[in-house]
Amino acid sequence: MLHAVTIHMTDSEGIEAEILQALRAGERDRAITTLVRRYQRFVYSIALRQMNHVEDAQDITQEVLLRAARFIDGFGQQSSLQTWLYRITINQCRSEFRRRRIKSFFGIGNDEDQIDVASSGPLPSQHAEGRDFDDYMQRVLAKLPPKQRETFCLRFYDELSYEQISAITGTSQGALKANYHWAVKKIAEHLKQSEFYAHWSTSHDAE
Amino acid sequence: MTPNETQNELRDQLSQSQAEADAVASLLASHKSRRDASIDSATMSMSTRVHHALTQQTVSRPRFGFVPVASALSLATAAVVLFLSFGPTERPLTHAADTLVDARVDVSSAPSDVDGLADELVRRNSAGSDAWTITEADVDRLLGEVDLEL
Numbered sequence: 001m002l003h004a005v006t007i008h009m010t011d012s013e014g015i016e017a018e019i020l021q022a023l024r025a026g027e028r029d030r031a032i033t034t035l036v037r038r039y040q041r042f043v044y045s046i047a048l049r050q051m052n053h054v055e056d057a058q059d060i061t062q063e064v065l066l067r068a069a070r071f072i073d074g075f076g077q078q079s080s081l082q083t084w085l086y087r088i089t090i091n092q093c094r095s096e097f098r099r100r101r102i103k104s105f106f107g108i109g110n111d112e113d114q115i116d117v118a119s120s121g122p123l124p125s126q127h128a129e130g131r132d133f134d135d136y137m138q139r140v141l142a143k144l145p146p147k148q149r150e151t152f153c154l155r156f157y158d159e160l161s162y163e164q165i166s167a168i169t170g171t172s173q174g175a176l177k178a179n180y181h182w183a184v185k186k187i188a189e190h191l192k193q194s195e196f197y198a199h200w201s202t203s204h205d206a207e
Numbered sequence: 208m209t210p211n212e213t214q215n216e217l218r219d220q221l222s223q224s225q226a227e228a229d230a231v232a233s234l235l236a237s238h239k240s241r242r243d244a245s246i247d248s249a250t251m252s253m254s255t256r257v258h259h260a261l262t263q264q265t266v267s268r269p270r271f272g273f274v275p276v277a278s279a280l281s282l283a284t285a286a287v288v289l290f291l292s293f294g295p296t297e298r299p300l301t302h303a304a305d306t307l308v309d310a311r312v313d314v315s316s317a318p319s320d321v322d323g324l325a326d327e328l329v330r331r332n333s334a335g336s337d338a339w340t341i342t343e344a345d346v347d348r349l350l351g352e353v354d355l356e357l
Contacts, residue, residue: 032261033254040253041246048246058249058256065257071330130241137238156235157242159213184220188231200230 012164016081023072032069035081040065042082043089045158050093052138060096064089079167086168133196140190144183151176152183210239 015038022031043064047057068085075084141149147169154165155176162173169176191197214236221228 032257036254036257040250044246044250044253048249054245054249058253061250061253062256062260065253066260067326069257069261070326074330130237133234133238134241156213156217157239159210181220184217187235188221188227191231191234192227196234197230200234201226204230 012080012082019072019081020075020077028073031072035068035072036065039068039082039085042158043085045153046086046089047093049153050090051096056096060089060092064092067092080164082164083168136194136196140187143190144186147171148179148183148186151179152187155180 015034019031019034019038022028022034040061044057044061047060047064048054051057051060064085067088075081079087141153144152150169151165151171154160154168155162160168162176165171165176166173171179214232217235218228218232221231
């Protein structure tokens with residue numbers, strides 16, 4: 001008797017398998033296109049968190065994806081593609097900070113290199129209130145311990161599963177859940193003290 | 208994970224009153240929605256940028272330019288050259304001339320050294336090596352020739 005075998009594969013694993021299969025079939029362009037389309041948001045989101053600057057994050061994203069495209073043939077699969085890209089992105093950002101240290105040493109830094117939190121916010125067409133809240137959230141997140149902040153961001157913004165975050169950060173899923181729980185608690189406590197919370201409550205009470 | 212699952216989990220974490228949970232969840236949901244729109248906008252042309260860069264080397268703005276660093280290295284080279292030319296030790300002219308050639312720092316290689324290092328880092332990672340991050344030794348590799356301390 002034949003038994004149906006169901007292979008449980010997450011979306012991410014499915015995409016990764018598709019990319020590696022395309023590489024094995026010699027369809028390098030298709031593999032790179034899939035890689036870029038699938039992971040560009042993920043890489044950009046991490047770069048934006050690290051650099052706090054839209055254009056810097058775009059440049060880092062391009063550089064990371066370019067490097068991944070160049071070296072994907074040698075990707076050893078010791079980790080997932082997502083984990084590999086996460087590490088490349090973090091290291092690319094660190095590398096950029098080091099370049100700035102070098103430039104700063106020579107006294108050749110300029111305004112463009114300064115961290116620009118305000119410009120990392122939403123689009124100009126969005127309401128000023130929303131922009132203010134996004135800036136406020138940046139400050140709230142900055143107050144969280146690094147592990148809680150990164151767990152919250154990977155879970156809430158990037159919508160990764162605890163299994164994926166665990167693979168990326170090397171932290172157990174139990175610890176990640178605890179980190180996320182405390183991060184949400186602290187964010188909620190901050191929010192409840194803010195004008196945004198009061199404004200939201202007032203406007204919804206009126207309704 | 209779907210956005211709805213993320214929102215539901217967030218609500219589960221908020222053990223305040225229903226009204227408080229509604230307010231916090233709503234504010235965070237709007238914030239995430241704006242952020243997602245911003246990311247969509249910022250990455251809209253990324254595929255084109257990457258493919259363009261793959262075929263034409265680079266399309267990014269010239270932000271990582273090493274020209275100023277190269278200028279600084281040129282100054283350091285000039286100082287070495289002057290010292291070797293007019294320093295206190297007397298040497299035959301032919302020896303001095305050879306030393307000048309040997310002492311010159313090839314400033315044009317600076318950008319490729321940076322790129323080479325970055326490429327090496329990716330290779331280290333793809334090979335599964337633990338020695339991933341940029342070390343002080345790597346920075347020294349860039350600046351060591353002129354003995355600069357950061």
